[in-house]
Amino acid sequence: MQAAQILINALVLGCLYACIAIGFSLVWGVLNVINLIHGSFIVLGAYLAFGLYNALHIPPWYAVIVAAPLFFVLGYLLQRLVLNRVITAPVLVTLTLTFGLDLILNNAMIYFFKADYRKLTLTPSLGSVSIFDVVVPVDRLIATAAALALTGLLYLLLRRSRIGRAIVAVRLDRDAAVLMGVNVPSIYAIAFGLGAALAGCAGVLMALIFPISPLTSSAYLGKAFVVCVLGGLGSVSGALAGGLLLALVEGVGSTFLGPSHATTLSFVLLIIFLVLRPQGLVGRKGFE
């Protein structure tokens, strides 16, 4: 019985992890930038959901629709005005720059929202549903469904739309894309905007389940790292594969080794994958 419960937990959590990681993976894959603000974007999204729910009673699954454009614009401007100036710099500079930006954003959130923990509690609490004594909370199911919808939407965008094809082209080979007439700087800005929108939406969904505080941004960022490396970069399937693997490892690990070893296990797994299979489960070798 317990095995089924762990499996279901891992499945549900895995989709959430995928949703947390997909924006980060897109920015890393396309712009070749490790975006350390990603965690704080998620927390900002959670605050937005908290504000909308308490002030205007807009439940999170609708708030996602509000969050996406807002965060897209935020991401687009941030890339255009700040990140674009150092986009050709080595990883050292871009990574440290996003670290600096994260310090600013995180500190601003502590300053304006005060650091204490907030929890978005839906007044008609949704309780949980149980299928032959495996119990799953409804709000988590909704978040997982929305997460899958979000990743599916991105998958379609990348596959079907012109912008999507251009983004994938830039990810595969920037120089070739330029020759094909792709306006790379604007694609960078759009991709970063998309990444921020995905982070914001993930944050809104997380607000359903986890407490909201600027201090959780590093936890979200850590998960995004591990999921990207395990699953493989810049692709939706990679994020899903990585998310599910991480959730399974943490679930099994904490059951048999104790919860405090779960995080250790995930980072050890990260290093093993990095050394043996840097392109991840489903990624393709051949790009930095």
Add this chain to the structure above:
Amino acid sequence: MNQSWVARRVRRSFPLSAAVLALGAQLSAASAEDVIRFGAPLPITGALAPEAVKQQQGYDLWAEQANKAGGVSVGGKKYKVQIVYTDYQSNTPRAVQATEQMISQDNVNFMFGAFGSGAAKAASTVSEKYKVPTLAATASSSQVYDQGYKYLFGTFTPNDTLTTPLTKIIKTKVPDVKKVAILARNDLFPLAIAQEMEKSAKAEGYEVVYSEKYSIGTLDHSAALSQIKSLAPQWIFVTGYTNDLLLVRKQMVDQQMKAPVVTMIAGPAYQEFIDALGPAAENVSSAAWWHPAEQYDGKDIFGTTANFVKLFKAKYNSEPDYGQASAALCGALFQIAIEKAGSLDRDKVRDELAKLDVVTFFGPVKFGANGQINSLDPPVFQIQGGKPVVLFPQAIKQGDLKIGVN
């Protein structure tokens, strides 16, 4: 990927102007006419930031009351009170640096300890060396007071004073409790409480079927909780800070975990915990070093507990919890000691603190030889009907333990 863009070695014949060390060193020390300055290092940023807000509220309330009453009388002369804050970023080494900076640079007269047992302990080494009396408002672990320091005092009784009375109540009130599960945050204070709990439980003959730690920043506890659920303990004991306990409690409800007794320490005492969880907080039991329902008639500036609660609500319009109360108490105790010593001499004030035996709004205060208070019975309480109800000590009992948490 060729990295010559920045990493190119730049040949330079002569470096920048002289080292900037001098730039950072000096800060003008405020002129100290008749003002008593108290140093208060707080984790304003970083993981413990929510606790800093509470501590500051306690200190400010006392300072305001003291100054409103004309200040602290030192040998007949009235001195204003000023509290010097600094942010040590929830980083213990920074707390040590902040303590030394306040003592040697800002020339504070006395010190309030940093938040929590770890930082308070590390910083106490510095204040001990400078022989500055320090009152730690939130350091409960006995390890903090095991270095034989003379200038360190703490207003929280040892951790076992929380777990032992609780275990006794459960032993008498809930006879069918046999198996106990303990889940603790891997941090000094929560881990120390969990270890004390394990001792008290085993002393009462309970079988501890699960005793594990969860790492700081864990987002998802469902794996650990489902394992606990499969062991079906009657008593689930979880330690951590407000955020962790909110998360654990919510995920227990998500997994429909039921148990006759669920105890959580250091969360339910906070109003945010009750507001955030609503019905899920029902019947969760806990223990803390102080509770607004207590009725003590103190000799300190606040007088009765009720008066303290009234003043606190007037200033911050929220129920005070034990963290805020303890911070205000430290101010009040310093005031009593200074007025008794009749001087700002640190050794005299220290001796007064050591000899202290006074009833305050917080309860009877008497420090043991190691500086840790040993005269209080921390109240045990349970959340009933959305309000914390005191179960122990007998003097302020408000209700009986309700069984069954779902």
Add this chain to the structure above:
Amino acid sequence: MTRSNIALLVLIAAVAALPLFGGAYALRLGTIACLYAVLALSWNVVGGLAGYPSFATAAFFGYGAYAAGVLLGHGWPLWAAIAFATLSAFVAAAALGAVLLRLRGHYFAIASLSLAEVLRELVNNATDLTGGGMGLNIPLASGAGIMAEATFFFFAMWGVLLATALMAIIVGGSKLGFALACIRQNETASSMVGLNTTLYKAAAFGLSACFVSAAGGIYAAWVHYIDPSDVFDVLYSVKPIVMALMGGLGSPLGVACGAFLYLGLEEVVWRNYIQIHTGVLGLLIVLLLLFLPHGLSSLRPDRLWRRAKHV
């Protein structure tokens, strides 16, 4: 022995004069300044010279703090504990480097970043050895008064700084430094001319670890109480990079100046903006990277016209 290296040694000698006129707090700042310079100079060997973006400094620092802390707890004298921490860090980092340094760019950055995470969790869970989440008490190395202890630890850290600076200078002029420069410019071409890249990279990673570990050990003895989330804090990995970028990558003198400058800024910012100092620090980092990618040393007038040509 280039002029900039001589200037570096002169600068370090000048720092040694601090106890003559500084109080206990100035000594504390001086000790932290030496610590920062050790971190930055050590990082520079693998980050500046070899061009590998290492975020592993925090892992080595934490390792040194706990290795020495545990040994001091078991009665070892301070110098023995520090020596062990230094040597074991070199060997461990060299072995680890041979594996991790096969990765490049982002992948190496992430692997080195998660090194500190893994080490912190291992220490967190080895409760009986390291005290785990409860932290570790380290017995007082010397029970003397305030000034005596402050001066003792200042010179201990200063000694490590001197050793690190000498290492940086020697490596800069040696075959190892030359090899690392080749690797940074073009690793494939380097192996084509017979350069055993794995060996030299592992040596560089070891050198970037041993003195940081020594500094970690002295730090542990100095603060008497350490806990995992403090000594494995990611800031110990990021700060040396910002310092090196501030001073101008590659040259030991620039990096050391960057370290001292960073401490000055951090102290001023931390003192005056209680609520928003992390934000201000973030702003400094962003402005530095956007407008002064070659570090402040590129501000000198005679270099300005050359920089203009680049833009």
Add this chain to the structure above:
Amino acid sequence: MSELLRLERVSRHFSGLQALRDVTLSVARGEVLGLIGPNGAGKTTLVNTICGVTPANSGTVTFDATEITRIKTYQAARLGLSRTFQIVQPFSEFTALDNVAAAALFSQPGASLKGAREAARAHLAFVGLEAQASQPAATLTLAMRKRLELAKALAMKPKLLFLDEVNAGLNSAEVERATRLIHELAAGGITIVMIEHLMKVVLNVCTRIVVLHNGTLIADGAPREVISNPAVVEAYLGQKYAQRSAGHG
């Protein structure tokens, strides 16, 4: 003449693409072997496989009587296998002198930096670059960089030198000068394997030619015979043209 390099049934594939198929080849000491074939025939892959950049998936490579199939690139360099790159790979921030010094320093373990710099100066003089000794490599012209590659290869005191299209992108005067250098090297007794498209140079310098097409050796012999061999012409110019030229032999 004793044999210096032997390849037996060497194959190499890149996940599906069969770059080399059962190549068997032997190179004697002092030979100047021309390695020709259309683009994508696997010429550079063959050199990379010998030097250990892309180790062979099957078959064996023996050099100077020691098996080097699984060798690491830096070990190959130290055994005296040195090469120039089709796309030039200098250490751009180093001066020309340091570029060559790097080769001298690391190819002979135990060499000192000072000694390597002195040796480098001599090699630079040999290729006529001593005037540019203290110039950063990035500022050299293409022709100069090609010669710098040559000087670097020489600094490794090679027993077997691979020249990968060393004349590509050079004007006729520069080709003339490069060919003279290769003559001098061959005269000095260094065994050379040249990947080259300019038939004029091949015929002028090479003592023997092998032709690679789709990863397999399709011809091996004296330069004159090989270039008139119909299979070779077909490989280069396609089916139709081959019949016509065969018609009037």
